Amino acid sequence: MKLNQLKYTEIKKYLEKKDCLIIPVGTCEQHGPHLPLCSDTIVAERICDEISSKYNILVAPTVNYGVNLPIDDNMTGTCGITYILLKDTLSSITQYWKNQGFRHFFVVSCHGDFFHIRALNDTGDNITVIEPYDVDISDILERQVCARHACEAETSVLLYLYPELVDMSKAIDFDVPIEKFLPYLEHKSSKKLDGYVGNIGYATYASKEKGKLIYTRMKQKAEDVIKEYLAKL
Numbered sequence: 001m002k003l004n005q006l007k008y009t010e011i012k013k014y015l016e017k018k019d020c021l022i023i024p025v026g027t028c029e030q031h032g033p034h035l036p037l038c039s040d041t042i043v044a045e046r047i048c049d050e051i052s053s054k055y056n057i058l059v060a061p062t063v064n065y066g067v068n069l070p071i072d073d074n075m076t077g078t079c080g081i082t083y084i085l086l087k088d089t090l091s092s093i094t095q096y097w098k099n100q101g102f103r104h105f106f107v108v109s110c111h112g113d114f115f116h117i118r119a120l121n122d123t124g125d126n127i128t129v130i131e132p133y134d135v136d137i138s139d140i141l142e143r144q145v146c147a148r149h150a151c152e153a154e155t156s157v158l159l160y161l162y163p164e165l166v167d168m169s170k171a172i173d174f175d176v177p178i179e180k181f182l183p184y185l186e187h188k189s190s191k192k193l194d195g196y197v198g199n200i201g202y203a204t205y206a207s208k209e210k211g212k213l214i215y216t217r218m219k220q221k222a223e224d225v226i227k228e229y230l231a232k233l
């Protein structure tokens with residue numbers, strides 16, 4: 001149920017029964033040589049759409065830009081917005097809907113950049129941020145303990161949901177110790193990193209089977225949060 005495919009009179013009716021809205025937040029960010037720039041966006045949208053159908057909750061149009069790592073700024077096609085702009089965008093659009101009767105917003109994002117997530121969390125009290133990749137998948141992964149970037153986990157999920165968008169012949173493995181990468185995660189460095197082609201983790205270990213297991217857990221996480229809210233209505 002997409003909000004912008006309904007008439008305003010239908011949305012008014014929806015508000016008689018429910019007061020929440022799901023907002024997918026994506027990125028336009030390089031995902032290594034083997035995954036598309038929309039990887040975060042289409043996975044978030046898929047989760048939102050499936051939950052929307054199951055629980056009859058409206059999904060807002062996707063916010064297609066997020067805050068990226070500075071090291072990726074010059075990777076062709078990558079495009080982002082600042083922490084302030086993301087926070088202001090969300091504040092601005094949710095304010096419209098608040099004025100019309102929406103009371104709560106579930107923001108779903110598959111992008112883990114610190115500043116990106118902080119901007120979503122700093123937007124307001126009536127927003128619950130859901131990070132589907134922030135779930136324990138250590139038992140499913142072979143070479144990683146959690147999701148990194150365009151890695152074993154993310155590539156697996158894309159192979160499961162959108163195999164036509166994945167080019168496994170271009171997938172490579174690249175790892176960097178967390179202490180060496182921390183200044184990049186904290187946006188304090190964007191110096192070229194030897195061997196970095198955009199992905200971090202073990203993309204060549206990805207599989208459709210792992211993707212199905214990971215995606216199921218990711219969706220469950222989002223579903224649990226929303227279900228809990230609906231139970232209190």
Ligand SMILES: [Zn+2]
Pocket residue numbers: 031039040110111149150154
């Ligand atoms: Zn991603």
